[in-house]
Amino acid sequence: MSAFLIIGALLAVFVFIPMIVTGFLRNVEAGTIRMVSWLSGKTLIFRGPGKSWEVPLLTTGTTLSSKAINVDLDITDQTADLDDHGVPQPIKVRVLASAIVSVGDSDQMIKTAANRFFSKPDEEQINILIDLLSSSGRRAINLLTHDQLFSAKTAPKLPVGGIPAPAGTAVAVQDEVSRALAPSHRGEVEDDDDPLAIIIRKACSRELTDLGLSFNSLNIKVVQSDVAEARRRQSTAEAQANAEIVAALQTRRAKEAEIEAARVISDRQRELEQTRAANAALVAEAEAKKQAALAMQRSAELEATQIAQARADAERVRIEAEAQARAEAIRITTVAEATAESIRKVNEAIQQGGESYFRYKQIEMLPDVAPFIADALSKARLVTISGGGESAAEGTTNSITGVIQTVLAAQLVASSGMMDNAQPTAIPVGRIVGSE
Template identity: 70%
Template sequence: MDVSNFVVIAVVLIVVLVLIPLLVSSFLRNVQAGTIRMVSWLRGSTVIYRGPGKSLEVPLLTTGTTLSSKAINVDLDITDQTADIDDTGIPRPIKVRVLASAIVSVGDSDALIKTAANRFFSKPEADQMAILNDLLSSAGRRAINLLTHDQLFSAKTAPTRSVPAIQTAPAIDAAENDDDPLAIIIRKACSKELTDLGLIFNSLNIKVVQSEVADARRRQSAAEASANADIVATQQARRAREAQLEAERAISDKSRELAQTQASNAALVAQAEALKQDALGTQRSSELRATLLAQADADAVRVRIEATAAAEAEAIRVVKLAEANAQSIRQVNEAIMAGGEAYLRYRQIEMLPELVPEIAKALAQARMITISGEAGGGAAGQATGQIADVMKMVLALQAVGGSVAKE
C-alpha cells in the first residue's frame, strides 16, 4: 500500500469524524426546557419547537428565534377608591391600597406564540415589564372601582386560581365561580389586551389590602380577639380554679374518709386488743384457777396423806402406849404380887416426902370419925388401909406416867 492510499484513508476519517458531526450540529439545534424555538423558512412558513428537544435548521435557508416560555411575575401596587354606598344610596367610596402579584405567560397556541414574538418579546425587557405593569394596574384599578370594600377586603384571603387562555365557556364560568372577585374582574378586563400581546393571565395573588376602614376593623378585630382571649383566659382560669377546688374537695373527702376508716380501724384494733386482753385475762384466770385447783388438790392429797400418816402414827402410838401401859400395869401388879406388903411399905417410905403433905392436906379436909370395935382395926387401921390403897393407885399412875414419858 503506497502513501497515496494512506492519505485517502486519513481524509475519509477526518470527514467522517469531524466534518459530519459539524454538519449535523449545524442542522440540529438544542431547545432548552422553558424555551420555545421558532424556525422560519424561505417561503415564510414557521415551525415552532418547544423545549426540551431539537430544532431542525438549515443554514442560509432558515432563521431561528428563541422565546422564553416561563411565567412572568408582575408586582402590582394599586391605589384607588371602592364602589361603596351608604344606606341612603349616596356613594361613600373608601380609599384603598392593594398590593398583589400577577402571573402571565406566553400562550400555548402557535398563533399566540407568533404574536408574542412579534409584539411583546420584540421590545426591550424594561419595556416589556412596563407594558405588563400598566396593563395589569389599569385593570386592577377598574376592578377596585367595581367592588365594595368588604368584597375587596374578603378577596385578599381568597384562594387564587390559574385559568388557561383556551377554555370552554362552562370551564371558564366554573373557574370564575371559584375565584375571588378582584381576580375575575382583572382577568376579564385585561384578557383582550394580553391576548393582543400573545400572553395569557394565569393568576392573581393579593398580598395586602390597606385602608383606614380595614385598619380600624383590624384594630377592632384585634381588640375583640384580645378581649375574647382575655375572656377565654378568664374562663379557663375559672374552670381551672373550679377543677382545682373540685380536686381539693375530692381530696378532702378522701382524706376524711381515710381518717374515718383509720379511726374505725383503730377502734376495731383497740376492741380486738381489749378482747385479746380479756381472753388473756380469762386464760390467765383459768390457768391460775387450774393451778390453784391443782395445788389445792395436791394440798388436799398431801393433807390427806399427812392426816392418814398422822392417824396411822397416832394409832400406832396409842397402840404402843396402851401396850406399854398394860405392860407397866402388869409389871406393877406383878411387883405388888411378888413383893406384897414389903414392896408397898418400901414405896411408902420412899414416897413419904411427897405423900405426907398430901395426906395431911387430905386429913385436914376430911372431917370424919371412924369408930371400930375390932382390935387393930380401928380408925387408924382403916386409915392406914385407905392410905395403902392410895399408894397402890399412885404407884400405878406413876408407872403409867413413866411409861408415857418414855414414849
C-alpha cells in the first residue's frame, strides 16, 4: 500500500504539478504579445519573452505579433510643379517604396490592434495597409515638386508656419505642406527624413492609430519619371562625355609623356653619342700624344744613342788622335834627334876631316845639289852690307858659300836616310846678311 502512495506522490510531483503549473503559467515568445482577459472584464497584457498568468476556465488568452510589418508600395501620381508663371505643370512620377508599421506601444493601442486589425485575415490586413499608405503617398506626391522627390536632402527646405513660400509655389499647396512638415506631438521631425516620408507619416498617422498601429519608417527605393529619365540620360551622356574627355586627356597626356620620354631618350642618346665622340676624340688625341711621346722617346733614345756613339767616336778619335799625335811626336822627336845626331856627326866629320872632307862631299854631291843651289840662288835676294874692312865681293861670296854649305848639309842629311820626307827645296833662302 505504501508503494502505491509513493508512486502516486511521485506522479503528483513530476506529472500533475507541472501540468497544473503549465496551465497557470504560459510562455510568451519574443516578438509576440499575450492578452489575457478575466471574467471580470480586466485584460492583462504580457510582452515576450516572458510568462503570462492564466487560469483555465477563468481567463481567455490571445497572442498577437509585435513584429514589424513590411508593406511594399507602388505609387503613381503627379507632382505639384509649377511653371515660371505659377501655372500648374505637373510631372507624372512613379515611386517604389517600402513602409514599416508595427503594433503601438501602449496597452490601449494593443487592444485596438487586436480588435480592429488582427481580427481580420492576413491578406486583408496587408491590403488595408497598402490602401492606407498608398493614399497617403499619393497625397504626399501631390504636395511635393519633382526635385523634392528626387533630391530630398538637397532640395530647398519647405517653410513652416508663417515663413513665406518660395516664388512660383501655390500658397494653398505650400501651406498644406508646411502643416504636414510641422513638428507634431510625437516630437521634432528628424533632419534626415525626406519630405515624402514626413508627409506620409503625418497623413496616415491618424488612420494607423485608429487601427492600433504606428508608422515606423518609409524606404524610398525608386522614383521614376520621364524627366528623371531624360535627366539621367543627360547625366549619363555628360558623364560619358566627361569620361571620354578624361580618357582623351589621359591619352593626350600619355602621348605627351611618351613623346617627352622619347625626346628625353633621344637627348640622352644624342648626349651619349656626343660623349662617345668626345671620348673617341680624347682617345685619339691621347693615342696621338702617346705616339708623339713614343716618337720623341725613340728620337731621344736615337739621339742619346747617336750622342753616345758620337761620344764613343769622339773618344775613339781622340784616343786615335792622341795615339797618332804621340806617335808623330815620337817620330818627330826621333827625326829631330836623328837630324841633330846627323848634324852633329857631320860637324864632327867636318871637324875631323877638315876642309878636305867637306869639299870632297861637295864635289860628290854637286851633280845632285846643283839644280837646287841654282834654284835657291835664283830666288834669293842678297843684300850685302860690308864692314870692318871686308869688301862687298868677299861678303857676297861668303854668303853664297853659306847657302851652298846649308844646302849641302841638308842633302847630306837626306842622303844619309835620317829624314824620310826631307826635300832640298824645303830650305828657303831669304835674305843673307854677312857682317864682321
